[in-house]
Amino acid sequence: MASTSTLSTAWFYSKLLLLGLLLVSYSSKEDEDDTVRGKQLMSRACDEIYVVGEGETLHTISDKCGDPFIVEQNPHIHDPDDVFPGLVIMITPFSNSRNNIII
Template identity: 60%
Template sequence: MRISLAVADAASFYCAMILLGMILLGSTRENSIAEEPVKGSQFCDRPCDEIYVVGEGETLNTISDKCDDPFIVEQNPHIHDPDDVYPGLVIKITSSRSRKMMMR
């Protein structure tokens, strides 16, 4: 009985250490991805590329009209609330024109 308890304690300790290491590694990678946030105004020349960065004062409705993509929420599962869109949010855009070309 004591041996199985010792083995269980050791296994749980090592699992906890591995989990802690994964959490620390994940948080380190997340913080080192970008030092400076990307602004929507940097993409004014090509406003409706496949990857779109939301600018100041934009909503999903204005972006949908501008880029001719009525299915923004469906293509971006990371948007849980369509009203919670903020500058710097990265979304995927597939315009109706691009969608028609893919269907051919």
């Protein structure tokens, strides 16, 4: 029969291996979630009221939504570099027909 010391050591290493496997599987799942979250972030629609997502800047939102005048339309944005997730902004998509002047 195996000694108590050998069984204790085997038990310890089996638990350590199980913990390592759990951590690796959790880490892989987290990476997959970030990929999916990033795709959803890039594909979400630009509504008139827009909530800034993680990793977004005014420049990326402007390009995505077609609104080059975000700062001018949102007087609560004092510093264009100080944009954070959860910030609510107004979006007015730019249209060439809006700027055509008929004389």
